[in-house]
C-alpha cells in the first residue's frame with residue numbers, strides 16, 4: 001500500500017522519502033506549560049495572571065517536576081520524529097527554596113538539561129514575566145517604575161544566560177523567547193512613553209553578546225490580553241520593528257492577531273528581514289484562547305508557507321496552547337501530531353508543478369492541482385511515519401492515552 005502511494009506521489013513529482021526525512025529533521029518544541037495549566041514550580045499557589053487564563057479542571061494535573069517529566073515522557077512516546085522541550089523559567093528545579101525571578105541561575109535548570117539530554121531532546125527557554133507581584137500593576141519591562149523595570153531586566157538577562165548554558169550543554173542552540181504582558185485595560189495617554197521604555201529595557205536585556213550557537217533571542221508580540229484590551233505595549237508593529245532593527249528572531253503566535261488574520265501570510269515577508277522565525281502554533285477561538293491545535297486550514301496554511309518558502313531551516317516551531325478541560329497528555333499528543341500532520345501535508349504538496357503552473361499564468365491547473373493534492377492518500381504516509389518511529393498510529397492513540405489515564409493520572413487525587 002505504502003509503495004503504491006509513493007508511486008502516486010512520484011507521478012506528481014513528489015519524493016515521499018524526502019518528505020519523511022524532512023519530518024524527521026524538523027523538531028517541534030513541546031511547551032511544558034500544557035502539563036500543569038501554566039502553574040510552575042515556584043512554591044506559590046500557581047495562580048495564573050497577567051492576561052492569561054486556563055479553563056477546565058480535568059483530573060490528573062502534574063503537581064511536581066517528576067510528574068511533569070513523567071507526563072512529558074508519555075506524550076513523547078506518542079509523537080513521531082524528533083522534538084524539543086520548551087521550558088518557562090517558573091518551572092525551575094528550585095529544591096523547595098524560594099528563588100525570586102531575578103535570582104534564577106543555570107543551576108536551577110541543570111536537572112532539566114540532564115533530563116533533556118537523556119531523552120534526546122533539544123531545549124528552549126522563556127523568561128516568565130507574568131503571574132508575579134511585580135507584574136500585578138500590568139507592566140514589566142515598560143513599567144514607569146524603574147525598580148520594576150530593573151527587576152524584569154535582571155530576570156530576562158538571567159534567562160538569556162541560562163539559555164546559553166542550555167544550548168552549549170545540549171549542543172543545539174536554545175531559543176530564548178521574551179514575551180511580556182504589558183498593557184492597559186483602558187485607553188492610554190502616552191503609548192509612546194511605554195514603547196520607548198520597552199525598547200530601552202530590551203536593549204539592556206540583549207546588551208550581553210551571547211554566541212548564536214548557544215542562544216537565539218526571540219521577541220513575541222500580542223494583540224490584547226485579559227485586562228489589556230485597549231493597549232498592548234509589545235504590539236506586532238513594535239516587535240517587528242525591534243526584530244528588524246536588532247536582527248533577533250521574531251515570534252509569531254497564531255493566537256496573537258485579529259481573529260481573521262492568519263500568520264501564514266506574514267512568514268514570507270518577515271523572513272526577508274529577520275534572520276529567524278519562532279512560531280507559537282496555537283488556536284485562538286474568538287480570542288487568544290490557546291485551544292489545542294488541530295489539523296485545520298489555518299495550521300495547514302502556516303506549514304505550507306514554511307515549506308513553500310524553504311523556511312524550515314530558519315524556523316523554530318513551538319506550540320502554545322493550554323487546555324485543562326481535557327486529558328492534558330491527549331492535548332499535547334493531539335496538538336503536536338496535528339501540527340506534524342499539517343507539515344507532512346505541506347511537504348507532500350506537488351510544489352514544483354504548482355509553481356510552474358503559476359509562472360505560466362495557468363491558474364486553472366494551479367487550482368486543479370491544489371484540489372487534487374487534498375485528495376491524495378497522505379494519511380498512509382503519516383501512518384508509515386508513525387510506524388517507522390514506533391509510535392501509535394491514529395486508531396491506536398486513544399488506547400495509549402486511556403491506559404496512562406487509568407494507571408497514572410487516576411492516582412493523582
Ligand SMILES: C[C@H](O)[C@H](O)[C@@H](O)C(=O)CO
Nearest residue numbers: 033038179220253280320
Ligand atoms: C505561557 C504564555 O502563553 C507564553 O509565554 C506566551 O508565549 C504567550 O503567548 C502569552 O500570550
Ligand SMILES: [Mn+2]
Nearest residue numbers: 220253280320
Ligand atoms: Mn505564545
